[in-house]
Amino acid sequence: MTRAFDGWSLTALIVAALVALPLLSVFGLALSGSGDVWAHLVSTVLGNYIRTSLLLMLGVGVGVAVIGAGTAWLTSACRFPGVRVFEWALLLPLAVPAYIVAYIYTDILEFAGPVQGAMRDLMGWKTARDYWFPEIRSLEGAIAVMVLTLYPYVYLLARSSFLEQTATLLDAGRVLGNGPWRNFFRVALPLARPAIVVGVSLALMETLNDFGTVDFFAVQTFTAGIYDVWLNMNSMAGAAQLATVLLLFVFMLITAERLARRGRRFDMKAGRKKTHVHDLKGWLAVAAILACLLPVLFGFLLPMSVLFSHAMVFYEDSLNSGFWRHAGHSLLVSSLVALVSTVLGLVLGYGARLSGSVLTRYASRVASIGYAVPGSVLAVGIMLPLTQFDRSLNIFSTRLFDLPLGLVLSGTVFALVYGYSARFMALSLGSVESGLARITPSMDGAARTLGANRSETLRRVHLPLLRRFLLTAILIVFVDSMKELPITMLLRPFNFDTLATYTHQFARNELFEEAALGALAIVAAGILPVILLSRTITGGDR
Amino acid sequence: MKRTISTAVIAAAMLASVPGARAASEEVNLYSYRQPFLIQPMLDVFTEKTGITVNVAYAEEGMLERIKAEGENTPADAVLTADIGRLKDMEDAGVLAAVNSEVLSENIPAAYRHPDGYWFGLTTRARIIFASKDRVGADEVTSYEDLADPKMKGRICIRSGKHLYNISLIASMIVHKGVEETEKWLLGVKANLARKPQGNDRAQAKAIYEGQCDVAIANTYYMGNMQTNDEKPEQKEWASAINIIFPNQGDRGTHVNISGAAVLKHAKRKENAVKLLEFLASETAQSMYAAQNFEYPVKPGVAVSERVQSWGSFKADTISLSEVAKHRAEAARMVDRIGFDQ
Amino acid sequence: MVSALEYENISHKFGDRDVLRNISLEIGRGEFVCLLGPSGCGKTTLLRLAAGLERLQHGIVRLGGTIAADAAHHVDVAPEKRNVGMMFQDYALFPHLTVMENILFGLRKADQKRIDWVKDRLAYFGISQLTSTYPGTLSGGEQQRVALLRALAPHPQLLLLDEPFSALDKARRIEMREETGALIREAGATTLMVTHDGEEAMFMADRIVVMNEGRIEQIGSADNLYMNPRSAFVASLFGHANRFCETVRNATVETPIGTFDAKGRAEGERVCVFIRPEGVVPLTDEEAGRDASQAEVTSSHYLGIASHIHMRTIGSNSGSAVTFHAQRSGRYLPRAGTRVRYHVDPEHVFVFRDDGTEQDR
Structure with a gap:
């Protein structure tokens, strides 16, 4: 009878606590003393870390927003040759681990690589x-690689938002005298803003937690600093303190965005779905094809063909029984x-919706920012x-x-499942929440009032309505888990x-030809989910 | 809904109990900082000889934290590392057991093991100088100090100053010459760099071959790996463009680091762990190290591989590695201070 | 007789804002009651408390004599156990279910009697052909009917309607009012409806509960409220009125269009005089006595049943002229600028204390 503390809110709170636990233990680590590590960092490299990280975030943020939102608009509002293929192909880079792309481009573009070699010969x-040639192992190089592998987050969310926009709103824009371009900037883009912001923030959290790519490119980011303090200065506490600062920064960014959005409502009433599509002809069509082709080419096709050619050579060495076992584990x-x-994510999202308690809401917020913590630090926290x-x-x-x-939880598959779930909660919860908000x-x-209790309501009403978003969550988390290291x-x-650790032991030594088959398998396992993902988004519209 | 959750949890728990973390007599559990593909051949022979299965978990970041956190419940019995630094960290953290083994004391020279048996070096590798055959004169570079000479301006390639091999080298300089001298030297090296520190040691050889720089600092076994790489024959060409220089033969000798092993304090199968270490220090395993990984065996009298022999013998720096390891944090800070990697 | 719904000392806050202040109200079996008031007056919250969709913070809610929620004793029966039907402003039809599936959502098992009842009513509404279509394809009126049938299908002891007609256009709204009213009365359901439309409340309700700022302002039949509004606020809910605020002198109050009795008001008190347009009747010359006041017509409109005339008092100078509205049944359209005499019917004159609030519309 009593509803003060019902099962759902309690369950949601427990889930939130479990997900937030690793972060809390990182905060706990940060509480112990770290000697003069801070004084040293402040007087030497901290400024550089911060500057580099901010520039990296800026570059990646702008890059993924432009490419992600731009291609999403082209594939959802325009018609040109190949658009049906680009719809899903643009998602493919999601399946490729960023550090693999980094290795491949370094191999191709560095001084000793084939491109510069050919130029010198020529x-x-x-x-x-x-002569002058852009240095691939640089901040700019890291930005380029991350943009190429992370823009699909924005593309995914922006596209599903564009597809949901009702024709009425866009028609209103046209009637008010906006041309198609102006309409895009004045109506469609602002309406898709929440989706784009969520996509960009996912990409930025990935950027912040990345160590593999920046380490390889010798870019001194804040995250690289965390590893340095931890491993070279042997100060876990110092590393945890840096990670905490990073988290506070992320939390501030998210809060600022929410404040900026407050008071504006973006939810949309059901209305006539989009019917008119811009037919692109002539050079406009060519430009659109190029705009969609380049990210796929550089983010997927080129790296894949390089991986493929290496994998062919090392096929026999790599493809043993162990390989299949690793694939099975993955x-x-x-x-x-x-x-x-x-x-x-569903329990947390639905629980927060039911209870509306501040505690549950903030717990899930905190749980989600775990995504921004460098993976190894979060691993210690778990x-x-x-x-x-x-x-x-x-x-x-x-x-x-x-x-x-002995060890019942730690060092077991349970620990892995728990760790991954905590890490990828931002992805699943985000998807569930955006579904619930609709x-x-x-x-x-x-x-x-028609007699269904909470669980029945979830089963009979929410689950069917959330199907698309749950499938999205499952697929994204799956693809990201395949890459998790x-x-x-x-x-x-x-x-x-797993395929990722197997690949990594070679990649770590820059034996990346040996790593190719593993990397290729990771990508291959991600392709099917990615195509399904694209169909899920498009399917929701029909 | 709740049923789904509990099903998932049960499934996870069932899976969790699969691999061999349980205590079984004929097993030994190994935490390894070294990549499995480097050590698996030796472990296979060990299993063949003794019937003891070796379970391996490989990790680089956080392994020490894992051992500390697991405490007396740790399933691991022994650890393998790729340098002295990690061994020293574990010794300091008090997670290692003192091992008293005649075999180990006999096979491993005192300089490469802890006096009380907390850790043991299994192989050594020298931090040497790669020099372009075409562009570096015979006596142009003979010591680490020469790398700071202004005549080397724009001619040096090196991996990140923060990499543990470089940290170890810098720390050894600190022990020999003090902080001030070392910092002056490191600044000199930085001034001579042809490019921002990047890549691993093999990448430096490639850069020499391609003419981006003339000299580089690298570990010995990289040379062996390149010279014998049949699958990537281009690497043989890189190697053939390079002369090996063992620095400081006229004075303190070339800096060497060790890969090593230790038994954990809370090991449940201590006996098997010691057996494994003794095997790794044995003639069989030592010559495998030498043959396959181009490392120098620590056991006196074990022949280095032909390939390694062809590089010539050298005088190694005999300074205490424990002492070097103590100065790693100082070295890391120095790299920050002078902005070596920027 | 046990009341169908009883609120006892209900108070409710959203954050720091008081939404309901100590409300007590009883609704009898089979009664149709409207909660009338402007948006934000707390009427929807009161409705949701009856359904159990809002957690009760203070007071007691009884359904059919049994306690549904008692804040002091932490009793709060879940909505699904209250046997209450609710129709939402946006209808809340489940988009993934067909019309029939929507309507039968609340029926536990295949209750053939209720299913037959539903089919009957679908036919009555003339939407039988829509049973297997999805809500997304329905018109507003059709959606409204489906939502109503869905709420009634499980035969609830209490039906709650939240602004049921606000999403419809005016013509459709009047049609739906009649249909809905008839269906509800036929089903015999006790009904509590929320609306901000006075005319709608007057049309549908047995009893109207006027709410303002979380309080009950007045309860009564349509006729009662219309003819005896207790406050300016209540009076303003039933159409636009002329309003003049003055000071009481000699137990009367003098306004630009006449002097009125101010019985029971203190000398010197500020009061507002409300005069409905139908209380200001333009007179033909034959009807008018010599002493009737005169005003100048500024515009006149024929509204079918009656004519609406905008007038301006004739002052000593144009600055002091005051505009007001008058009404006369039938077609009566004096030209702008014409001077006409008029009569004020005291039945339609209400004198209230000046509470400082601006006129609602």
Whole structure:
């Protein structure tokens, strides 16, 4: 009878606490002393770290927004040859790990690579001083690689937003005298803004947690600094403090965006779906094709063909029974995580909707920013509570039954699934939330007054209406889990390799030809989900 | 809904109990900082000989935190590392066990093991200088100090100053010559760089071959790997464009680092762990290291591979590696201070 | 007799804002009651409290004599257990279900009697052919009918309607009022409806509850409220009125269009005089006595049942002229500029204390 503390809110709160736990343990680590690490950093490299990170974020942010939103608009509002293919092909780079793309472009574009080599042969240049060529291992190079691999987040969300915009609104824009371009900037783009912002912030969180790419490109970001303090100065506390500062920064950014958006409502009433599509002809069509082709070419086709050619050479070395086992592990863990993370996201999102309590809302907010934490640091944050639990359990079981149980949670597949789910909560929860936001609260009220309880309402009303968003969550989390590395590295059981760790052991040594088959398999496993994803978005419109 | 969650949890828990974390007598569990593909051949022979299965978990970042957090519940029995720094960190953290083994004491020279048996070096690798055959004169570079000479301006390539091999080299300089001298030297090297520090040691060889720079600092085994790479024959060409220089033969000797191993304090299968270490220090494993990875065996009398022999013998710096490891943080800060990587 | 719905000392806050202040109200079985008031007056919250969609913060809600929610004892029966039907302003039809699936959503098992009832009513509404279509394809009126049938299908003990006609155009609204009213009365459901349209409330309700700023301002039948509004606020809910605020002198109040009795008002009190347009009747010369006031017509409009005339008092100078509205049944269209005499019917004159609020419309 009493509703003060019902099952749903409680469950949601527990889930939120579990997801936020790793972050809390990072904060906990930050509380211990770190000696004079800060004084050292401030007087030497901290300014450079911050400047580099901000420039990187700026570059990646602008890049993914322009490419992501631009191609999303082209594929949802225009008709030109190949648009049906680009609809899904533009998502493909999502399946490629950024550091692999970094390796490939370095190989191609560095001084010793084939492009510059050919130029030197052709022009008779001898040394680097004879000509100018952009340095790939640079901030600009890192921006380019990250834009190429991260723009699909914006594309995905912006496109589904464009597809949802009702024709009435766009027609209103046209009637008020806007040309198609002006209409795009004045009506369609502002309406899609929340979706674009969410996409960009996902891309930026990925940018901030990346270590592989920036390390390889020798770009000194804040995250690189965290690793340096941790591993070279042997100060976990210092690293945790830097990570905490990073999180506060992310939290401020998100809060600022929310404040800026406050008071504007973006939810849309059902209306006539888009009917008119701009038919592009002549040079406009060519420009559109180029605009869609280039990101796919450089973000997917080119890297894939390089990987493919390497994989052909090293095919026999790499393709052994171990390889299939690793692939099995990857698929197993990724599928499990995709399901668990989506279910948890649903519980959290629906629980927050039901209770509307500030606590639940903020807990889920905090849980989501874990995505911005460098993976290895988050991995330590996940490991600590798990081992602590195991320790207590062992003390308990030894006292009671004289039976030490060993590690029950940490160092097991459970630890991996928990770690991944916590890390990718931003993705699944974000998708669930944007779906829930489209269901007016009166739907809940209608179902409840018609005799359906909360769980029944979820099953009979929300689940069918959320189907598209749940599928999106499952697919994105799956693709990202296939690429996941640092949590697997630290939390896995013995003899447990995934495609990502298998690839990494070679990639780490820049033996990237040996790594090619593994990388190719990661991408291949991601292609099908990515195509499904695209169909899910488009399908929701029909 | 709740049923779905509990099903997932149960499934996860069932999966969790699959791999061999349980105590079984004929097993040994290994945490490794070294990539599995480098050590697997030796481990396979060990299993073949003793019947003891080796379970490996490989990680680089956070392995020490994992050992500390697991405490007495750790399933791991031994660790393998690729340098002295990690061994020293673990020793300082108090997670290692002292091992008293006659075999190990006999096979490993005192300089390459902890006096009380907390850790053992298994192979050594020298931090040497790669020099372009065409563009570097015979006696132009003979020591690390020469790299700071203004005549080398714009001719040096190197990986990140923060990489543990370079940190170790800088730390050894600090031990020998003090902070001030070392910093002056490092500034000199920085002034001579042809490009921002990047890539690994092999990438530096490639840059020499392509003419981007004339000299580089690298570990010995990279040379062996390139010279014998049949699958990527272009690397043989890179190697053939390069002369190997063992620096400082006239004075303190060339800086060497070790890859090593240790037994954990809370090991459940300590005996098997010691057996594994003893095997890795044995003639069989030592010659495999030498043959496959082009490393220098620590066991006296084990022949280095022919390839390694062809580089000539050299005088190694005999300074205490423990002492060097102590100055790593100082070295890392120096790299920041002078902005070596920027 | 046990009341169908009873509110006892209900107070409610959203954050710091008081939405409901100590409301008590009883609704009898089979009664049709309207909650009338401007947006933000708390009427929708009151409705949602009855359904259990809002958690009760203070007071008691009883349904059919049983406690549905009691804040002091932390009792709050879940909405699905209250047997209450609710129709939402946006209809809240489930887009993934067909019309028939929507309507049958609340029926536990295949209750053939209710299904037959539903089919009957679909036929009555003339939308039988739509049962297997999806709500997205329906017109506003059709959606409204489906939502109503869905709420009534489980045979609720109480029907709650939240601005049920606000999404319809005016012509459709009047048609739907009649249809809806008839169906509800036929179903015999006790009904509580929220609206901000006075005319709608007058048309539909047995009893109207006027709410303002979280309080009940007045309760009564349509006739009662119209003829005896207790405040300027209540009076203003039923159409536009002439309003003059003056000071009481000698138990009378003097306005630009006449002097009126101010019984029961203190000397010197500020009061506002409300005069409905139908209380200001232009007179033909034959009807008018010599002493009737005169005013100048500024415009006149024929509205079918009656004619509406805008007039201006004739002052000593144009600056002091005051405009007001008058009404006369039938077609009566004096030209602008004409001077006409008029009569004020005291039945339509209300004197209220000046509460400082501006006229609503």
